[in-house]
Amino acid sequence: MKGAQSLSQFLTLALALTPLTSAWPGWLPDVDTLVVRQDDSSPDASATPTETSAPADKESSVPPTKTTDDSKATKAPESDKPQTTNLNTASANPHSNSTAKPTHKTYDAMDPAGGVAMITPATTAGTTLYRIGDPTPITWVWNYTSLQGTPTAIDVLVSCSTASQTWTLTQNMTFEPTATFTWDTEKYSESAVASPLLVAQYTLLIHDSDSSVDATAEAGYLAPFDGFQFGLYTARPYEDLGEWKCATCSGALGDVDRQAIGFAITMSIITVLSFTWYVTGIAALL
Numbered sequence: 001m002k003g004a005q006s007l008s009q010f011l012t013l014a015l016a017l018t019p020l021t022s023a024w025p026g027w028l029p030d031v032d033t034l035v036v037r038q039d040d041s042s043p044d045a046s047a048t049p050t051e052t053s054a055p056a057d058k059e060s061s062v063p064p065t066k067t068t069d070d071s072k073a074t075k076a077p078e079s080d081k082p083q084t085t086n087l088n089t090a091s092a093n094p095h096s097n098s099t100a101k102p103t104h105k106t107y108d109a110m111d112p113a114g115g116v117a118m119i120t121p122a123t124t125a126g127t128t129l130y131r132i133g134d135p136t137p138i139t140w141v142w143n144y145t146s147l148q149g150t151p152t153a154i155d156v157l158v159s160c161s162t163a164s165q166t167w168t169l170t171q172n173m174t175f176e177p178t179a180t181f182t183w184d185t186e187k188y189s190e191s192a193v194a195s196p197l198l199v200a201q202y203t204l205l206i207h208d209s210d211s212s213v214d215a216t217a218e219a220g221y222l223a224p225f226d227g228f229q230f231g232l233y234t235a236r237p238y239e240d241l242g243e244w245k246c247a248t249c250s251g252a253l254g255d256v257d258r259q260a261i262g263f264a265i266t267m268s269i270i271t272v273l274s275f276t277w278y279v280t281g282i283a284a285l286l
Helices: 002-022 056-061 255-280
Strands: 115-120 128-131 138-145 154-160 165-173 178-183 200-208 225-233
Touching (some): 115 225
Parallel strands (some): 128 225
Antiparallel strands (some): 115 138, 138 178, 154 165, 154 200
């Protein structure tokens, strides 16, 4: 009884919903699109399968295939010419000391330039003479005045205006506050060099090795020095005093020289007498 009653209720409900099915509104989707029944017997021929791509994360995790064929490499072709690099390019870093040059310090323009003061020989001794080839070398001693910038080294030269030549005695001599230099003139004799020293007056030249003999004096730095002059002479062979004649003495005069002197004395006496007679008369002469 209960089963027949339940079937009767189901049929009654189905009949009641029949008008609703025919009255499905048009603005809603079709019933067939909501409820699709699978029909294996008639597949749609126009439908094409859709390829499913792998997830991005899985694709990125797969390493690329490595090829050993150089013709298929993706790198840019290299030039046949060798690549050169300029090694002389200075660093652009202003704090880099690799290419920095030592700066030249500038002192007050009102300060005097450095100088040389001779100690040996003293400047008050007058003209100093040295013999060329003397076994005893020449010794010069000097110190520096008003010097603020220390020279790197010292050059010493001698110059002769008569010969129009300069001899370099030493270069790059170590700087000392009090300098001592010894010069052996035997090395500059006629038998030692092609340009020997002459009997003449010379000038001692001293300057900074980084400068020159004609450089402009700069405040605080050593100025070229040329303030000491000396003479050089050569020794003469020995001559007996009895055979030696003085060129300025009367004993060395010849006959012509004696006649000239006598004529000059006679003319002087005649001139004096004539002038006296003209002024005072003959009586004054008697």
